[in-house]
Amino acid sequence: MTMPTFDKLMTPLLTALIRLGGSGSVDEMYEEVIELEGYSEELTSVLQNPEKSSQPKIAYRLAWARTYLKKAGFLENSKRGVWALTEKAREQPQVDSAEVVRYVRQLDGYAKRDITPPNGALDLDENNGDVPDEAMLWREQLHRILIDEMTPDAFERLTQRILRESGFIHVEVTGRTGDGGIDGRGIARINGLMSFHIAFQCKKYRGSVGAAEIRDFRGATVGRSDRGLFITTGSFTKSAIEEANRDGVPPIDLIDGDQLADKLKELELGVVTEMVEKVTLRNEWFLSI
Structure with missing residues (x-):
């Protein structure tokens, strides 16, 4: 059994949430996907980066799958860490993962480069050059x-x-x-x-x-x-x-x-969350004067 790429985990992730009743925690989704797909203990024991994190590689890729599905409108999550299916996901539980990735990459400004490897499988680690977001980086440092x-x-x-x-x-x-x-x-x-x-x-x-x-x-x-x-x-x-x-x-x-x-x-034991001010310019406002 080979390690699934993050795009191949999108449909299993949606299916897992359906089986969980439409919502679930990260741990519940992880365990449901593992059971659903029948991944071996040997596969789930592979760590993303043994020197930096204790996170299994599959959990890491599921995190990216959640991020892409959220940006594409299939998932939403609360501040309490509960993820849920949107109406769009309930109507379309089977997704075209390549289309989801293409949409999100264009949304994030990646439209100028080809994101699909020759073999058609997407792999954040080896093919696309993505780096973990801030939420993942602080965990690695900790x-x-x-x-x-x-x-x-x-x-x-x-x-x-x-x-x-x-x-x-x-x-x-x-x-x-x-x-x-x-x-x-x-x-x-x-x-x-x-x-x-x-x-x-x-x-x-x-x-x-x-x-x-x-x-x-x-x-x-x-x-x-x-x-x-x-x-x-x-x-x-x-x-x-x-x-x-x-x-x-x-x-x-x-x-x-x-x-x-x-x-x-x-x-808040050794970990401080800081809110960063974001300033947005409204070009149309200035030009309308």
Whole structure:
């Protein structure tokens, strides 16, 4: 099975959203497309750029597919990160990906150059020379800081801070070796009425966390917490996600590198969002005087 180009993911993406009821989060769409297309774990484990990001190559290309479909009027998204089909997409769930790319490129000022490779397949990495937008660049920079510059102890303290800022209480980092993979514990409060104990593991990682690591972590949490939380700078394989949600065993909540970045941005922990003023000149106004 070969790596699909971003344009080949457009129709599967629309189909996935239809199966999800017309809307979904990025993670829901990703998992639905993987299941729909039957992509292997080997394929989904390939990272876009192992040195800069924990994002799987397919997830990266799905992001471009979403961007193009949005500009072409097939998708819309909210500030809360939920993507939805437009009326245009509901009427036309099968898209001509080449036409979508041609339209968007013309819209963005790329009309002067040929965007279709000889083999007819579009590939952002190898054929078109595109670079990630600002949203992708800051994630890559954050990934580099977390992986290359933060010490394991500092990363554990960062996890502790994230949980505290998210409403957890009595959050402690165990800081002990031989604790079965448990890096810390905390208590989650629900509406001030209910609470449950969690054990967490935070792993600085460039690649993908597999099912075996989830099983080992769950084994360490049994009898010591109500549920587990596994946080990584990397990603999770399909089998790891399935193992985390397997019936009949205590669940393990998963936070991958992209979700970690989003949470840091949401909590404004080391990530500052700045609004940039945009000035537009109205030529017709001046000429009408």
